[in-house]
Amino acid sequence: MAYVDEVLEKVKAKNADQPEFIQAVTEVLNSLRPVVDANEAQYRKLAILERITEPDRQIMFRVPWLDDNGNVQVNRGYRVQFNNSIGPYKGGIRLHPSVNLSIIKFLGFEQVFKNSLTTLPIGGGKGGSDFDPKGKSDNEIMKFCQSFMTELQKYIGADTDVPAGDIGTGAREIGFMFGQYKRIRDLYEGVLTGKGLTYGGSLARTEATGYGLLYLTEEMVKCHGDKMEGKIVAISGSGNVATYAAQKAQQLGAKVVTVSDSTGWIYDPEGIDVDLLKEVKEVKRARLTEYAAARKSAEYHEKKNGEHGVWQYKVDIALPCATQNELDIEDAKMLVANGVKYVAEGANMPTTIEATEYFQKNNVPFVGGKAANAGGVATSALEMSQNSERLSWSFEEVDSKLKGIMVGIYHAIDDAAKKYGMEGNYVAGANIAGFEKVVNAMIAQGVC
Numbered sequence: 314m315a316y317v318d319e320v321l322e323k324v325k326a327k328n329a330d331q332p333e334f335i336q337a338v339t340e341v342l343n344s345l346r347p348v349v350d351a352n353e354a355q356y357r358k359l360a361i362l363e364r365i366t367e368p369d370r371q372i373m374f375r376v377p378w379l380d381d382n383g384n385v386q387v388n389r390g391y392r393v394q395f396n397n398s399i400g401p402y403k404g405g406i407r408l409h410p411s412v413n414l415s416i417i418k419f420l421g422f423e424q425v426f427k428n429s430l431t432t433l434p435i436g437g438g439k440g441g442s443d444f445d446p447k448g449k450s451d452n453e454i455m456k457f458c459q460s461f462m463t464e465l466q467k468y469i470g471a472d473t474d475v476p477a478g479d480i481g482t483g484a485r486e487i488g489f490m491f492g493q494y495k496r497i498r499d500l501y502e503g504v505l506t507g508k509g510l511t512y513g514g515s516l517a518r519t520e521a522t523g524y525g526l527l528y529l530t531e532e533m534v535k536c537h538g539d540k541m542e543g544k545i546v547a548i549s550g551s552g553n554v555a556t557y558a559a560q561k562a563q564q565l566g567a568k569v570v571t572v573s574d575s576t577g578w579i580y581d582p583e584g585i586d587v588d589l590l591k592e593v594k595e596v597k598r599a600r601l602t603e604y605a606a607a608r609k610s611a612e613y614h615e616k617k618n619g620e621h622g623v624w625q626y627k628v629d630i631a632l633p634c635a636t637q638n639e640l641d642i643e644d645a646k647m648l649v650a651n652g653v654k655y656v657a658e659g660a661n662m663p664t665t666i667e668a669t670e671y672f673q674k675n676n677v678p679f680v681g682g683k684a685a686n687a688g689g690v691a692t693s694a695l696e697m698s699q700n701s702e703r704l705s706w707s708f709e710e711v712d713s714k715l716k717g718i719m720v721g722i723y724h725a726i727d728d729a730a731k732k733y734g735m736e737g738n739y740v741a742g743a744n745i746a747g748f749e750k751v752v753n754a755m756i757a758q759g760v761c
């Protein structure tokens with residue numbers, strides 16, 4: 314049996330109750346076949362695939378906190394430190410009721426390759442909790458974050474593991490967590506990224522993932538002899554990634570016609586008003602119905618099962634920026650039938666494996682999140698550099714480094730795909746380019 318199949322069987326058997334983790338490992342290992350086949354004897358002897366699919370450690374802990382009514386609430390906290398061969402563990406903290414070990418492991422696994430692709434010295438990890446920040450007061454959010462960090466601080470540090478934001482964890486939560494870390498450890502260090510600008514945060518970090526997605530998309534479009542100007546774009550989500558993706562897309566001359574949240578979506582044929590979106594989502598923390606109420610050209614649609622949501626419109630570019638598995642095979646068929654020309658993932662694993670394959674079979678250039686949304690973590694690594702130097706760079710300096718990194722990632726994944734005879738397969742290209750660097754470091758560092 315091929316080494317990849319052997320390891321896939323072991324991973325499935327060992328992690329049978331973790332579908333998202335199995336999905337991520339299956340996708341990555343399948344696309345690595347050409348590299349693994351070329352090095353099979355060495356990788357098998359060194360158990361490279363067994364080691365790279367097993368996290369260095371998985372930490373699970375109780376997070377008790379006091380709500381505003383004086384009742385004790387209990388959530389479960391996670392930190393999965395996946396691989397630190399090329400640098401300290403780095404990856405966000407997700408606060409969402411759907412969080413479980415499978416989701417954190419899939420995200421941590423993907424993060425290893427994504428971080429490697431950035432060309433910066435960062436390993437892969439991920440954390441989170443099944444805590445639901447929706448409807449909680451600032452005081453409750455603070456109590457939760459303090460309790461979460463009281464345990465997490467034992468395992469992290471500026472040179473060990475540097476968490477960041479993710480779904481449900483923005484500047485407010487990072488601030489509360491940083492405060493608690495400092496209080497317990499008495500260390501003022503870059504232990505978290507996504508910090509506020511007055512205490513070590515980096516300019517352009519807020520915009521980085523969405524902007525980075527567009528820098529990479531623009532390069533892909535250019536390399537296909539095409540241009541961003543005049544393109545019609547569908548975006549899902551209306552959080553951090555979606556908002557700044559929409560902003561940069563419009564700055565580049567495209568028109569974004571959709572955004573969504575977990576309850577519904579907006580279709581705005583005149584183009585999303587990003588300032589209004591920010592007002593509704595970032596300031597008022599309200600639902601998209603408020604966007605529709607304030608804008609004549611916008612239609613609001615409630616999410617119903619089996620509907621295509623934002624993927625039903627005739628667009629040139631689709632950018633899923635909400636959550637995992639939000640674009641399935643039926644959505645992909647609809648997009649292709651409507652003539653979509655490019656797809657790039659702002660979220661982590663938003664496209665199912667079948668949908669990804671459908672785009673590839675229909676020759677729609679498709680870049681997965683590992684490469685396309687790496688701008689966030691790349692800028693987090695730039696925040697770490699600024700913290701170490703005790704300096705702050707200007708917005709332009711960070712933004713131009715970000716652009717350089719994203720353009721570089723596009724070419725790295727394009728070259729890797731070509732090198733292994735899979736021209737245009739950017740998913741394989743990203744996995745291969747990220748994997749080779751990590752594996753070389755693992756081999757150099759011996760059995761550990």
Ligand code: NDP
Nearest residue numbers: 480481522550551552553554574575635636660661686689
């Ligand atoms: P936010 O919490 O800011 O926004 C998430 C958005 O997705 C919200 O609009 C949310 O709607 C929507 N959403 C969440 N769950 C669902 C669902 N089940 N169905 C439909 N919509 C849903 O998160 P981010 O923008 O930071 O992250 C989005 C994605 O990008 C995630 O996959 C994240 O891992 C990934 N990512 C983020 C990075 C970053 O720098 N922020 C970096 C790299 C990847 P609602 O408000 O209703 O919950």
